[in-house]
Amino acid sequence: MTRFAIVGTGWRAEYFWRLAAALDGLDCAGVVSRAPKDLPVPVHVSLDECLAAAKPDFVVTAVPWAVTPSLVAALVERGVRVLAETPPAPDLDGLRALWAAVGASGLVQVAEQYTRMPAHAARLALVRSGTIGAPTRADVSSTHQYHAVSLIRALLGVGRGPVEVRAVRTVAPLADPLSRAGWADPVEVRDTTTTIATITFAGGGFGVYDFTDNQWHNQLLNRRLLVRGTHGELRDDEVVRLAADRTIVRTPLVRRQTGYDLDLDGFDTDHVTCGADVLYRNPYQGQRWNDEEIAIATLLQDTAAWAAGDGPPPYPLADGIEDHRVALAVEESADTDRVARVAAEPWH
Known part of the structure; x- marks a missing residue:
């Protein structure tokens, strides 16, 4: 125990x-x-x-x-x-x-739990399988700051090191129907800030960061994720790839969710597949947990294994620091309208 x-x-x-x-x-x-x-x-x-x-x-x-x-x-x-x-x-x-x-x-x-969420874990498994070749670019429009940087770095497979960031902010009116507190009643249209940044990693790889205020909760905003590789792209839940000469193949990532219609097993995540390949299986079937709960439970068990000497470090401090260091550079570039550079740091 x-x-x-x-x-x-x-x-x-x-x-x-x-x-x-x-x-x-x-x-x-x-x-x-x-x-x-x-x-x-x-x-x-x-x-x-x-x-x-x-x-x-x-x-x-x-x-x-x-x-x-x-x-x-x-x-x-x-x-x-x-x-x-x-x-x-x-x-x-x-x-x-x-x-x-x-x-x-x-x-x-x-x-840092985002790479352990079922959909992201499946995408990460697909990229690491080499299906789209070597990843060269990752775009994330879903979550903010260090979480987004963590996803970008993981999908590109880049470590810690010097980075150049170019960022801008725009403001536009947007309805905001949901927050952590629940539904807005009535719904208000308010000025909303979007931060967009390009992140160039010195060791290779290019990231695009795109976050709008309250994007976590505002269901009017689609989440968007793209990974470009040398032989194809993953866009959200679809892969296009070069399978052979003169052969371009499109394959969806399919999430099997139980509990619909006459499926009486109960509402739960089962697995995520790409064709016949299983990219992710839910280790907690029967708990009826959402993706955040699955990710945190996985992180807890990974940490317990590390603490017992039975597993690798789940997310070392150096990586958590690096994620936020790059996120701070995004804010710095947007604030100053200038390129922000992350030079060599002690944790590199």
């Missing part, structure tokens, strides 16, 4: 203890809260009290950006493995200071 604790009691923290309750071999042994709360897991009002009572194999930090670096450092000082929520620090000075403080410890991972 792998035990973990959580610092924080917000909506992100709730995901971790709730999902862990359904996972074999994983126990949320305690939560640190600033004040006593009635939760389905033991609650402690100090970090040291929680560590002494819960004896966790790792700790999830689900706290505000500004608090994360000092909390991570405090845990590393105590020799505790950490899964830090994104981003690990709010700004460039914070990222550099955090790396200087704990980078060499090897004890810190980052809770």
Whole structure:
């Protein structure tokens, strides 16, 4: 049994203890809260009290950006493995200071879950299979900042290193019918900002970042993802590729979702295929989890395996820092209307 604790009691923290309750071999042994709360897991009002009572194999930090670096450092000082929520620090000075403080410890991972979402995991598997050849370009219009950069880097297969960013912002009116709080009533049309950036990686590869305010929740905005390779393209859920001389083939990525019509197995994700190839299978069938829940559960189990010495690091601190460093360059370029350059950093 792998035990973990959580610092924080917000909506992100709730995901971790709730999902862990359904996972074999994983126990949320305690939560640190600033004040006593009635939760389905033991609650402690100090970090040291929680560590002494819960004896966790790792700790999830689900706290505000500004608090994360000092909390991570405090845990590393105590020799505790950490899964830090994104981003690990709010700004460039914070990222550099955090790396200087704990980078060499090897004890810190980052809770970047997007590549573990079923649709993205399937796309990533297809790209890595070589179906479209070597990837050269990735466009992501879906999520923001470090999450989008993580997807771009993963789809291109690029590591950490120098980057050039060119970004612009535009403002246009857009109806905003949904937010995390639910439906708007009435719906308002308001000025909405879109940030578009090109990201050129020094080691090869080109990314396009495109994010509009509240794109996570606004269902009027289609999500768009493209990966161009040397022998074809993946666009959202369709592949076009050169299969042989004079032979261009189009194949859809098909997600099998149970529970429709007379399928009485219950609503659930089964698998994602491309032709006869299975790109992704849901390891949690029967839980009826959405994609975010599946991704976080996968991340939790991957972290537990790493903490037990039975698996690779799920998302090293250096990669989490790199994602946000590039995201900060996008904002810098948009703010200044100039090229922003990410030079060599200590975590490279």
